[in-house]
Amino acid sequence: MNQILEKIKAYDTILIHRHKNPDPDALGSQAGLRAILRANFPDKKIYAVGFDEPTLTFLTQMDQVTLAENEKHLSIVCDTANRPRIDDDRWQTADCLIKIDHHPNDDAYGDLLLVEDFRSSASEIIADFALQNELVITDEAARLLYAGIVGDTGRFLYPATSAKTLYIASKLAAYDFDRSSLGREMSSFDMKVARLQGYIYENLQVSDNGAARIVLTQALLNQFDLTDAETSKIVGVPGNIRTIESWAIFVEQKDGHYRVRMRSKTRPINEIAKLHDGGGHPLASGANSFSLEENEQIWQQLQDNLK
Template identity: 60%
Template sequence: MDNLSKEDVLSVFQEILEKIKAYQTIIIHRHQRPDPDALGSQVGLRELIRYHFPEKKVLATGEDEPSLVWITKMDPVLDSDYEGALVIVTDTANTPRIDDDRYTQGDFLIKIDHHPNEDVYGDLVHVDTTASSASEIIADFALETGLSLSDEVARLLYTGIVGDTGRFLYSTTTSKTMEVASLLRQHDFDFAAISRQMDSFPFKIAKLQGYVFDNLEIDENGAARLLLSQEILQKFEVTEAETAAIVGTPGKIDSVEAWAIFVEQADGAYRVRLRSKTVVINEIAKRHDGGGHPLASGANSSGLVENEQIYQEIQEAVAHASK
């Protein structure tokens, strides 16, 4: 989908708009364990549709993430709401990650995403891996189809873009990203408050960051790893979702090139967060029940043996890149 011409993109956007116009009930999903872009794109699209089509029932479904309720909250959605409904999934590469498995119960399914399109699902698909975020795509959709933005829509989409670009620090930030962000900033919302919110964290997270620096293992080529056991999570009184706040911490060390954070689950398995500065690591994630962007991915591990295997693969990738 990356190689679509501007005309092709406009055609897909118009198809999406026509589907939105055709349905009275629209239900929007996103991925589990949401981040700002998942919520920004999902609810930004919800508010965009409500703004232009107030007579429609437009709902956002999924679990609320306590640490991100400052962005938005989800709607209550009944099984009966899916009857004859249009379902749209944003920011979700593969079906196992979709929050709320009722996404199959609607009449028509649209996928809008910026991750590699390796799990092709939906009756209509728009994937643009050149976009910084799904929120950028939703903003582009609105701008290209002539849908004006409310201040709230702009706030949500700007929040999603800021979140997925690391406040415009990541390599996914393009000139188009900056252009879209600039257009969103013309609306009336407190952009500085968004940055302050994203740059602040509870004291317990500050203490966990100290643990990261004290316990991070780094090899001679800059491959790093950290294990957060259930015991450590309980000691610092943090949930698995809250550990997302420290996923970028190892990258602040100049000698670190790529890293994995292994977060133990209650059943003894591990959620693995993979990040890199320049070395592609999403192929490693795919080999371990995961995926994502070339420099930011997630995977799953059955236990300590697989953890070791994943780290060895990261070490090999970094060592090969350093030659």
């Protein structure tokens, strides 16, 4: 942490990145760090870069910035396990690259790495970084980091929620932001998502040993008027059923391949994800499938994993 702080002090221009298709932790850690650094280093040019996900603009929005030719900059990448998932390619031209993450460190990129896979979220790491270094945390930074922790812990439900997680969350909760309003916004969804939930409960395929899957085709997404990003709201739905242990949601993309969201209550599934152009946490991973045959392979592996 001290080395990272020294690097931050050494650069006048800092780009903060996160992964593509962001979730609340990706945005919370990225924009939370931006708010902290801007408050503590007002003379520096500090930007959060990447695509603005329309469903999450209530949390924050990205900076639209053009760097001068050959302008030296520091890139900090938050909550991103591997290089292909980094949003905004300017990390490749950075004078120095820092990785801050809580996923398994299978792709150890960067000049400095702060990777703690026992943490609940990247937002927890950023908050702890600020607290340990006695940096000013603004109300907005606290809101963003709290949202990231809440998002990646499933409201403090998931196993990575530790006593340290709750301690840091309590520190952030002491700042002046509306936690109730934030929680409602994070858990609310449109009627079309509610209808998709109903479809999933009606059509979920469940094996005898507790594996489950659902396939969401482009035709179905068009029928419900949903984007791929909006389907993230239903990732946890199969897990509400008591007898289901592990599940996969196959979402067909416009180019025909399938984005596979995988979750498990107790049995690790990240090794399955790694076999299919993916990875992630032991109990929460993502993969990609490029054919119906590969869909079936993943489904069989999910079932076999529970034997």
